[in-house]
Structure formats: C-alpha cells, structure tokens
Amino acid sequence: MALTHQLRDNMKAIRDNVKIKPFPPEEISLGGILVPESARQRNNKAWIVNYGNGTSKNKMKDGIFEGDICYHIKDAGVEIIENGQSYFIIKMQDILAYEKSD
Numbered sequence: 001m002a003l004t005h006q007l008r009d010n011m012k013a014i015r016d017n018v019k020i021k022p023f024p025p026e027e028i029s030l031g032g033i034l035v036p037e038s039a040r041q042r043n044n045k046a047w048i049v050n051y052g053n054g055t056s057k058n059k060m061k062d063g064i065f066e067g068d069i070c071y072h073i074k075d076a077g078v079e080i081i082e083n084g085q086s087y088f089i090i091k092m093q094d095i096l097a098y099e100k101s102d
Contacts, residue, residue, distance in 0.1 A: 011080065011082065012050050012052075013050055013051050013052045013089055014052040014053075015052045015053070015054065015055050016052060016054050016055050016091060016092045016093070017051065017052050017089050017090065017091060017092070018048060018050075018051040018052075018070075018089070018090050018091070018092055018095065019048075019049040019050050019051065019087055019088070019089055020046035020047060020048055020049060020070060020072070020077075020087065020088050020089075020090060021046055021047045021049050021085070021086075021087050021088075022042060022043050022045070022046040022086065022087075022088060023043040023045045023046060023047075024043065025040035025041060025042060025043055026040065026043070027040070041074075042074070042075065044071055044072055044073070044074045045069060045070075045071055046069070046070055046072060046088070047067060047068070047069060047070075047101075048064060048065070048066055048067065048068045048069075048070055048098070049066060049087060050066055051064070051066075051092070054092070064095075064098055065100075067101045068098050068099065068100055068101050069098060069099050069101060070095045070096075070097070070098040071095070071096050071097045071098070072090055072094045072095050072096060073090075073094045073096065076088070076090045076091070076094040077089050077090035077091070077094065
C-alpha cells in the first residue's frame with residue numbers, strides 16, 4: 001500500500017528513483033463493461049516526470065527522458081500528491097520497458 005504525502009510542485013527524484021505520473025485507470029473493460037470507480041486499479045503505464053542521477057554502483061540509463069512513457073511493476077513506489085495530482089516515486093529497477101514520446 002502506498003503512502004500519501006502533500007508536497008510542493010518542484011519535487012525532483014534523487015539517486016536511482018524516478019518520478020512518474022500514471023495514466024488514468026481504465027473506465028471501460030476490454031469487454032465493454034463499465035468498471036466502477038471503487039474497482040479500478042492503478043495503471044502500470046506512466047509518463048516519466050523526472051529522475052535522479054543514480055548511485056555510484058548503478059548509474060541511470062541513457063536514453064530515458066522526461067515525457068517518455070514507461071511500463072513499471074504493478075503497485076511499485078510511493079504515492080505523492082502535488083496540487084491535487086497523483087504522482088509516484090519508483091526505483092529505476094521497477095521500470096520494465098519504456099517508449100519514446102512523440
């Protein structure tokens with residue numbers, strides 16, 4: 001279960017952490033059924049907002065930039081709330097794949 005904190009807008013991830021903004025949860029299932037808000041699950045697809053520099057043993061991967069879309073381990077990280085928006089801080093190792101934004 002993720003923790004929720006009230007923080008300011010200018011928070012940046014440090015070390016091998018990545019700040020992400022999740023895509024909104026699916027409102028309609030693949031079969032066309034409307035999913036109630038109480039049953040919606042957090043999406044494992046997110047935009048990369050910013051990231052730290054890594055550690056001396058584990059440098060951040062080149063090629064990942066702010067605005068790219070990543071796919072991460074479900075329920076990874078800690079939730080933070082900035083100006084009513086939900087963000088998560090996850091470890092770089094929790095990112096499974098990414099795609100370049102246009």
